[in-house]
Amino acid sequence: MKKERYFREELQRLFIGLAIVPAVSITLICCFIFMGLLLKGRWEENTAQRDYTADRLEQLVSTCSQELERLELFGGLFDGEPDAAERAEIFEEIYRSTSGLDYEAEFYMLGADRQVILTDGSSVPDFLRMPSGVSWGIFATMESHPGETVLRLLDGFRQKGAALALGRAVYSGEALQGYLIFLLTDSALQPILEHSAAQTVVTDPFGWTLLSSSSGFLTDSHQLAREIRAGGTWLSYGRQLYLMSVRSACQGRLRIYVLSDVHNIVISLALNTALVITALLIMTIWVFAATRKVTEKKTEDFYRILDVMDQGKKGNLDCRVQVESNNEFKTIADAYNGMIGSLRQQMENNRRMAELVAVSQNRQLESQFNPHFLYNTLENIRYMCRIEPETASRMIVCLSGLLRYSLDGSRTEVTLREDLEHLNNYLTILKYRFGTRLSCAIDVEEQTMDCMTPKLVLQPMIENSVRYGFGNREHLSVELKAYIHEGNLVMICRDDGAGMTQTALSQLSRLLEQKENKSRHSGLYNIHRRIRLLYGQPYGVEIRSAEGCGTTLVITLPARREENIC
Amino acid sequence: MKHTQGRNRIRLFRALGAAALFGGAALLGLSACSKSRPSSGEELVVYCPHPQDFIDPIVSEFEARTGIPVLILSGGTGELLELMARGGEPPCDIFWGGSLSITSPQKELFEPYISAGESEVREEFKNTEGNMTRFTDVPSVIMVNTNLIGNIRIEGYEDLLQPELKGQIAMGDPAASSSAWEHLINMLYAMGEGDPEQGWDYVERFCENLDGKLLERSSQVYEGVARGQYTVGLTFEEGGARYAASKEPVRLVYMKEGVLSTPDVVCIAKSSSHKEEAEQFVDFVTGRDAQSVIAGQLNRRSVRTDVSEPEGLPPKSMLPVIQDDLELVAERREQWLEHFSEIYEKGLSK
Numbered sequence: 039m040k041k042e043r044y045f046r047e048e049l050q051r052l053f054i055g056l057a058i059v060p061a062v063s064i065t066l067i068c069c070f071i072f073m074g075l076l077l078k079g080r081w082e083e084n085t086a087q088r089d090y091t092a093d094r095l096e097q098l099v100s101t102c103s104q105e106l107e108r109l110e111l112f113g114g115l116f117d118g119e120p121d122a123a124e125r126a127e128i129f130e131e132i133y134r135s136t137s138g139l140d141y142e143a144e145f146y147m148l149g150a151d152r153q154v155i156l157t158d159g160s161s162v163p164d165f166l167r168m169p170s171g172v173s174w175g176i177f178a179t180m181e182s183h184p185g186e187t188v189l190r191l192l193d194g195f196r197q198k199g200a201a202l203a204l205g206r207a208v209y210s211g212e213a214l215q216g217y218l219i220f221l222l223t224d225s226a227l228q229p230i231l232e233h234s235a236a237q238t239v240v241t242d243p244f245g246w247t248l249l250s251s252s253s254g255f256l257t258d259s260h261q262l263a264r265e266i267r268a269g270g271t272w273l274s275y276g277r278q279l280y281l282m283s284v285r286s287a288c289q290g291r292l293r294i295y296v297l298s299d300v301h302n303i304v305i306s307l308a309l310n311t312a313l314v315i316t317a318l319l320i321m322t323i324w325v326f327a328a329t330r331k332v333t334e335k336k337t338e339d340f341y342r343i344l345d346v347m348d349q350g351k352k353g354n355l356d357c358r359v360q361v362e363s364n365n366e367f368k369t370i371a372d373a374y375n376g377m378i379g380s381l382r383q384q385m386e387n388n389r390r391m392a393e394l395v396a397v398s399q400n401r402q403l404e405s406q407f408n409p410h411f412l413y414n415t416l417e418n419i420r421y422m423c424r425i426e427p428e429t430a431s432r433m434i435v436c437l438s439g440l441l442r443y444s445l446d447g448s449r450t451e452v453t454l455r456e457d458l459e460h461l462n463n464y465l466t467i468l469k470y471r472f473g474t475r476l477s478c479a480i481d482v483e484e485q486t487m488d489c490m491t492p493k494l495v496l497q498p499m500i501e502n503s504v505r506y507g508f509g510n511r512e513h514l515s516v517e518l519k520a521y522i523h524e525g526n527l528v529m530i531c532r533d534d535g536a537g538m539t540q541t542a543l544s545q546l547s548r549l550l551e552q553k554e555n556k557s558r559h560s561g562l563y564n565i566h567r568r569i570r571l572l573y574g575q576p577y578g579v580e581i582r583s584a585e586g587c588g589t590t591l592v593i594t595l596p597a598r599r600e601e602n603i604c
Numbered sequence: 605m606k607h608t609q610g611r612n613r614i615r616l617f618r619a620l621g622a623a624a625l626f627g628g629a630a631l632l633g634l635s636a637c638s639k640s641r642p643s644s645g646e647e648l649v650v651y652c653p654h655p656q657d658f659i660d661p662i663v664s665e666f667e668a669r670t671g672i673p674v675l676i677l678s679g680g681t682g683e684l685l686e687l688m689a690r691g692g693e694p695p696c697d698i699f700w701g702g703s704l705s706i707t708s709p710q711k712e713l714f715e716p717y718i719s720a721g722e723s724e725v726r727e728e729f730k731n732t733e734g735n736m737t738r739f740t741d742v743p744s745v746i747m748v749n750t751n752l753i754g755n756i757r758i759e760g761y762e763d764l765l766q767p768e769l770k771g772q773i774a775m776g777d778p779a780a781s782s783s784a785w786e787h788l789i790n791m792l793y794a795m796g797e798g799d800p801e802q803g804w805d806y807v808e809r810f811c812e813n814l815d816g817k818l819l820e821r822s823s824q825v826y827e828g829v830a831r832g833q834y835t836v837g838l839t840f841e842e843g844g845a846r847y848a849a850s851k852e853p854v855r856l857v858y859m860k861e862g863v864l865s866t867p868d869v870v871c872i873a874k875s876s877s878h879k880e881e882a883e884q885f886v887d888f889v890t891g892r893d894a895q896s897v898i899a900g901q902l903n904r905r906s907v908r909t910d911v912s913e914p915e916g917l918p919p920k921s922m923l924p925v926i927q928d929d930l931e932l933v934a935e936r937r938e939q940w941l942e943h944f945s946e947i948y949e950k951g952l953s954k
Binding site for chain 2: 172173178191258264
């Protein structure tokens with residue numbers, strides 16, 4: 039199963055590594071490049087507007103101050119109330135000055151008492167109606183900088199009517215003669231703001247506003263909001279995000295704030311990113327789910343082959359690989375199936391060969407009748423022929439029945455009943471031989487009678503007892519029992535004879551486990567070997583004996599009745 | 605095998621993480637940029653109950669002249685004094701405005717300072733306490749909307765009891781607004797004919813005519829009358845005079861029973877960390893130039909001898925000015941406010 043996981047991981051890694059990550063990265067990169075270009079465009083527009091505004095204002099201010107300086111040199115300006123000709127001459131000069139400007143400037147000439155002498159404006163604004171002696175507004179600035187053209191934002195706190203004032207206080211020696219003032223009103227300068235879509239605010243250093251594209255940036259006092267004044271390039275104000283550039287103009291007297299609304303760009307950027315990331319997540323989940331399904335389907339045949347191979351490893355060769363699809367796995371499966379098939383054929387052949395060998399070996403073994411017994415019996419019969427010919431005749435009948443039974447090669451297995459019947463022939467012969475010296479008790483349960491046993495299984499047991507049991511004893515009793523225990527047929531032959539020495543017992547036990555018998559203890563060995571050949575482990579003969587305490591032989595067989603298992 | 609798996613997973617998450625980071629970084633960067641907030645460290649913080657239109661010309665001139673940026677914190681006098689006593693943010697440098705009768709009980713909040721122009725200040729407006737520089741002279745007035753008043757004659761407090769005016773009178777809460785507090789004192793002294801405790805009878809009848817309406821801020825009074833929400837309003841001279849000067853349908857009535865004219869103050873806060881700038885500010889607003897502009901254009905009466913009385917306002921000598929006992933007023937403030945509140949509550953429950 040580990041292999042399956044590895045295969046799937048590999049597939050997922052391929053999907054994610056080669057498809058999702060590159061796709062998402064490229065989308066994101068494109069998205070960011072696009073946004074970057076948009077923002078760059080905004081920024082360029084923004085700074086262009088800033089520089090444009092600054093240039094226009096500086097140009098305007100420098101032109102106006104040049105004009106003021108020129109007008110100051112114009113003789114006899116403040117020599118009393120000018121007559122019509124002088125007025126015309128002065129106005130001609132003023133108009134020549136102001137006509138060169140792109141924006142309308144109002145000109146004021148005030149006397150030392152701050153009364154207006156000349157103006158081309160329609161009405162005198164309040165901030166120029168300052169009683170003499172009060173140092174306030176533009177007058178305060180002009181008087182504190184004698185001989186200089188000063189710049190001052192006036193009434194920046196009003197919604198309308200803010201003005202940029204350029205003024206000079208004109209002195210003749212120490213004596214103040216009057217004032218020359220150009221006023222650039224907010225309404226005259228408004229066209230500067232319309233140059234670009236970016237929003238522009240022009241203030242003095244304290245935020246009082248000369249011009250503003252939007253009142254949304256200003257406080258109730260018409261002052262630029264503190265957050266904006268303190269803000270950086272990225273400015274968040276009033277739930278909107280702006281790009282802001284700031285520049286000082288006119289020696290720091292004015293500050294130009296240009297704000298570009300980038301809220302939508304940033305929102306769409308954020309949305310795009312969120313979408314791409316969501317898509318990535320969904321795709322990843324999908325890939326995890328899909329690869330599982332796909333690999334399961336695609337590797338089904340593969341694991342079916344593995345499964346069958348596993349089974350084969352455990353010894354089960356009956357499984358065949360069923361592969362429906364028609365691909366490489368089919369070839370592998372067919373080859374494997376062919377290989378397993380021939381292997382099974384081979385194994386079947388081997389098994390048959392072994393069976394044949396076993397059968398022939400069995401035949402050979404069961405036909406081995408102890409020649410000692412035959413010799414002894416024949417001796418007895420010879421002896422009996424002399425004294426009891428009747429008995430000799432019966433003995434011969436029994437022996438011949440026994441011989442016929444042992445030589446009958448048609449059957450390997452017989453019922454216990456049958457074997458018992460033929461054992462009686464043997465016992466009869468033994469009784470004639472030993473008379474009262476040997477007593478034999480047979481106790482066989484009725485249910486065991488129909489169980490199958492190898493032919494001539496009981497005889498060697500009795501033979502063994504008789505052969506080793508007498509020793510120097512006068513009398514020997516043998517007890518034969520058969521019963522079924524835990525599905526096994528158990529046959530026990532116990533005698534009260536001399537028993538075996540420890541050495542003899544272990545020698546005999548060892549002998550039983552050998553594949554070939556070269557000793558003369560052929561009876562027990564033969565029966566043990568035959569049982570093993572017929573039924574395999576753990577069945578066979580077991581010997582229990584102790585010197586002077588008799589011997590017990592135990593034969594264990596699978597309890598089977600004719601044709602069917604008990 | 606497990607190692608390989610683990611590495612694969614790590615690599616996978618690293619790739620996902622990188623993509624997410626890539627997206628998030630820009631946004632985080634943006635939001636981080638916009639987090640900077642202006643600090644008030646450089647600015648002179650002025651707590652000020654004056655109307656915005658009055659503050660702006662003076663402050664902008666002060667800034668242009670000195671280069672010191674000013675931050676104005678507007679609000680009702682009571683509210684600002686409380687904020688200052690509590691040590692609110694941004695910390696106060698200057699307390700500018702609020703009548704003497706309402707600020708003097710809190711004079712321990714102010715730093716001693718004698719302004720540069722103190723010698724030019726009229727005798728009755730001298731900074732006798734050492735830390736209470738008088739700024740302007742503020743008579744209480746009744747402001748009338750001439751479009752709404754019709755045939756009703758308004759000459760003084762007595763006329764406010766007319767049933768036609770019930771619910772039409774704008775008055776601030778004396779506990780929050782210094783102009784309303786001044787009017788309460790004015791009523792008590794004028795209607796009690798010198799004995800404030802005798803004036804409560806009038807206050808009770810007046811409160812009935814208020815019909816349960818009391819405004820939170822003095823600006824609501826003059827704005828309310830100018831906009832026609834109320835027919836008459838009890839306010840301070842400049843509050844109404846601005847509208848009269850700009851030809852709005854507003855008339856000022858100086859109560860014939862007597863007008864109390866209490867100065868307001870400009871003081872440096874003890875907590876100020878800009879003492880030098882604060883002194884410049886006090887000198888500036890009490891200086892001749894500012895006082896001239898205040899009198900000439902902003903409809904207030906100067907405290908200086910060298911500044912003439914405002915154009916368009918009656919000279920002070922023409923007003924039926926009465927005097928109060930500043931110490932008594934300061935002492936009884938809590939008691940009187942409570943009394944007024946009781947009377948007002950009684951009116952409400954009726």
